[in-house]
Amino acid sequence: MDSYKDFLALNVATLAGRLKNLAILQEQIGIDHKAWQVREVGDGNLNLVFIVEGPKGAAVVKQALPYVRLVGDSWPLPLKRSFFEHHALTRQSQRDLGMTPKIFSFDEEQAIIIMEYLTPHVILRRALIEGRKIPDLPNKLGCFLARTLFRGSDLCMETKLRKADLALFSDNVALCDITETLVFSDPYYDAKLNRHTAPQLDGIVGQLRTDRDLKVAAQRLKHIFANMPETLIHGDLHTGSVMVTDHDVRVIDPEFAFYGPMAFDVGMLLANFWMSYFSQRGHEGPTPRDSMRRYLLKTIVQIWNIFRAEFSRLWHSERTGILYQRQLFEDQNDALGSAQALDQFLHGIWVDMLGFAGVEMHRRILGLAHNADFELITDPDMRAACETKALKLGRHLAVNRAQIHSMAEINALAERLETEIVR
Amino acid sequence: MDSYKDFLALNVATLAGRLKNLAILQEQIGIDHKAWQVREVGDGNLNLVFIVEGPKGAAVVKQALPYVRLVGDSWPLPLKRSFFEHHALTRQSQRDLGMTPKIFSFDEEQAIIIMEYLTPHVILRRALIEGRKIPDLPNKLGCFLARTLFRGSDLCMETKLRKADLALFSDNVALCDITETLVFSDPYYDAKLNRHTAPQLDGIVGQLRTDRDLKVAAQRLKHIFANMPETLIHGDLHTGSVMVTDHDVRVIDPEFAFYGPMAFDVGMLLANFWMSYFSQRGHEGPTPRDSMRRYLLKTIVQIWNIFRAEFSRLWHSERTGILYQRQLFEDQNDALGSAQALDQFLHGIWVDMLGFAGVEMHRRILGLAHNADFELITDPDMRAACETKALKLGRHLAVNRAQIHSMAEINALAERLETEIVR
Incomplete structure (x- = not known):
């Protein structure tokens, strides 16, 4: 932590004065820092985020704090997460150009990343x-x-570089610990930081915490999360880490990045779409959301299908790493061997992805970090009804993941949960 | 490599002069280095090994060379493997006291480890x-x-320490590369460094290299080897890395150590007992080796059973890590949940262990590094007959590992292979 001994948190009043000499900011926003307008917009759990605007344009200034913003300084958190976020953004932008915000500068000591202001x-x-x-x-x-998962793995990268990068990111211990604790363990016992919609959910919470198969499944998934560094994963890829317009999609906030299982990013992302699906009833108002619900389930199917298709394309075109080498397959005229291996590889991701989706749905309802999809439903009975469906689907996925064959099957179950009382 | 720029290989003539001032050696061997007797005994593939004896006792001096001893200086190999060996020996001695040679000193720059001389x-x-x-x-x-596998894992260690250690060992790239290449890939295509008993094995070698299921299985095992750092493994735990008397057993040479899958050490070790079993026919002479063969199969069963029993004991008594925490099981009066998880965990090791055993049997017969069990059989027809049985068992284990239920089943197959012509 020595390199951070001069750390000082920014605020709206000091930001322009402190950053005024950065050439890249002058170029981006304008030379006269007195004309910069600064506002704080951070609504995440961990960091300070400012938007700085001026005559020439704007930029986002993100600064880590030495504690968890959501909890306060009773929960210290290393500033070095900013270093990992910066390195993750750099790698992701190489692996899927244009899908992350442009980085203008990084100050390790002050844990400040200055990046593109995404608007609208x-x-x-x-x-x-x-x-x-x-x-x-x-x-x-x-x-x-x-692209990010394939290109950061031993299927593609030079192993020596992957191992050096793994060593670099292995110091992101504190943020991994958050996931290990809050996602995989806390929801399944009476942990101090837990909260849930009470008393409405008390019954199902009690059931889930005495559900032996579920607890064993969650711990098996934790084992995979902690001990399977296949690739550089985003580590926190939910719908709050994606920014959109009608013409653009960007992925932000990879400070949880580390070498972990490919399936984690996929499962967490899809879980957040299923939660959005079950939360729609709570936001329905006078206009029914049937079309939105259909859209969400279709989006899940499409994301998975496109992931599979693009992963398969890369398997055939960029498989230059030490795993499943072409010498053993294509170069021996055994294209079907390569296809068989790809099917097995994708099946492994499928099975684990469903498990990660299941526990993600649980922790967002039972753990510390809830999501707005449910939190913004003000009627607690309605909220609990929505949450119950997600908890049930999550349990089904986590426990039965190895026997589930298709997205159609899961979405049919989601629809039954949404429309019937399913025990 | 800078820290090794003054490296100079030892030899019988220079050793005493160069090491004479080491207090620990003076104490161990005698103060007058002119009375030291030095002989080179290394017969491994990678290093120089000397025994130094004097009036007070003896010691082993092991020095890494900057290339693979077996192949020559056309295959450079980092001296830093000595650093990893030293660190692995230190950790193993803490995790299972008395099972490794005592370390007297370590010189990183000269890549020299001085340790206990094990005799007889x-x-x-x-x-x-x-x-x-x-x-x-x-x-x-x-x-x-x-003990070594459990105590170096997230079942037991503090995760922060395990991750730091993982980062340390992740630089042991060159030795991992040897295993990744020579064990998991080379045997399955016409790689340059391969050799086998020819022409006797040409037929089965051709079969194995066109065996799609086997190739996919071997690559899946490589994926697990490279991407599942559960614990600090020995990495080269065959019967040539074990020294014995009628009263003592020691494990040596952990320079391949890195954070990898638990199942690898178990599978490699057992594979070498199965190969010993199939090689006995070639060493039989006038006295039949029936009793020795029974002993070897029984030893395999016992090693596995004792491994399971001791691992289970540690699971119940030393499970202090982040995985399968007691809060979720024992502390909730759910001892059966813990038992269910242990069964699943051991089942995972069982399945992967069989796979690693299978590919180990293949690479010792088809790859670069053969073993004396078969190599010392001078009649090539006899050698090929023994090797063929091991190749067949290896294929069976690697491909069918998820459907194999017991050691009894495997040993019955081994006995059929030994006594019948089994296709």
Whole structure:
């Protein structure tokens, strides 16, 4: 932590004065820093985020704090997460060009990343809560998943470089610990930081915490999360980490990035669409959201299909790493061997992805970090009804993941949960 | 490599002069270095090994060379493997006291480890070739496996320390590359460094290299090897890395150590017992080796059973890590949940272990690094007959590992292969 000893948090009053000499900001916003307008917009759990605007344009200034913003300084958190976010953004932009914000500068000591101001982008989660349908979303997200996950793995990268990068990111211990604790363990016992819609959910919460198969499944998934560094994953890829317009999709906030299982990013992302699906009833108002619900289930199918298609394309065109080498397959005229291996590989991602989706749905309802999809439903009975459906689907996915054959099957179950009382 | 710029290989003539001032050696061997007797005994593939004896005692001096001893300086290999060996020995001695040689000193720049001279120990592989039965072997090896693998994992260690250690060992790239290449890929295509007993094995070699299921299985195992750092593994735990007397068992040479899958050490070790089993026919002479063969199969069963029992004991008594936390099971009066998880965990090791055993049998017969069990059989027809059985068992294990239920089933197949012509 020595390199951060001179750390000082920014605020709206000091920001312009402190950053005025940065050439890239002068170029982006304007030379006269007195004309810069600064506002704080951070609504995440961990960091300070400012938008700086001036005569020439705007930029986002994101600064880590030495504690968890959501909880306060009783929960210290290393500033170095900013370093990992910067390195993750750099790698993601190489692996899927144009899908992350442009980086203007990085100050490690002050844990400040200055980046492109995305406008008129909104957080995808908010758009979905409002019932907005985003064009081209499945394509962008499916390809982002396939490209970042494939290209950071031993299927593609030089192993020596991957191992050095793994060592670099292995110090992102504190943020991994958050996931390990809040996602995989806390929801399944009476942990201190938990909260849920009470008393409405008390019954099902009690059931889930005595559900032996579920607890074993969640711990198996934790084992995979902690001990399977296949690739550089985003680590927190929910709908709150995606910004959209009708013409653009960007992925932000990869400070949880580390070398982990490919299936984690996929599962967490899809879980947030299923939660959006079950939360729609709570935001329905006078106009029914049937079309939005159909859109969400279709989007899940499409993201998975595009992920599979793009991953398969890369398997055939960029498989230059040490795993499943061409010498053993294509070069021996055994294209079907390569196809068989690809099917098995994707099946492994499918099975684990469903499990990660299941526990993600649980922790967002039972753990510390809830999501706006449910939180903005003010009637607790309605909220609990929506949440119950997600909890049930999550349990089904986590426990039965190895026997589930298709998205159609899962979405049919989601529809039954939405329309019938399913025990 | 800068820290090694003054590296100079030892030899019999220079060793005493160069090491004479080491207090620990003076104490161990005698103050007058002119009375030291030095002989080179290294017969491994990678390093220089000397025994130094004097009036007070003896020591082993092991020095890495900047290339692969077996191949020559056309294959450079980092001296830093000595650093990893030293760190692995230190950790193993903490995790299973008395099972590794005592370390007297380590010189990183010269890549020299000075350690206890084990006498009258012999290499286990040689003892088995001679038909010797070693008392207490399964107990010592089964416990060594369970203790080193469990205690270096997230089941037991503090995760932050495990991740830092993982980062340290992730630089052991060159030695991992040897395994990744020579064990998992080269045997399955016409790689340059391969050799096999020809022409006798040409037929089966051709079959194995066009065996799609086998190739896919071997690559899946490579994926697990490279991407599942569960614990600090020995990385080269065959019967040539074990030294024995009738009263003692020690594990040596962990320079391949890195964070990898638990199942790898278990599978490689057992594979070498199965190969010993199939090689006995070639060393039989006038006295039949029936009893030795029974001993070897029984030893395999016992090592696995003791590994399971000791691992289970540690699961219940030392499960202090982030995985399968007691809060979710025992602390909720759910002892059966913990038992269910343990069964699943051990089942995972079982399945992968069989796969690793399978590919280990293949690479010792088809790849670069053969083993003395078969190599010392001078009649090529006899050698090929023994090797063929091991190749067949290896294929069976690698491909069918998820459907194999017991050691009894495998050993019955081994006995059929030994006594019948099984296609």
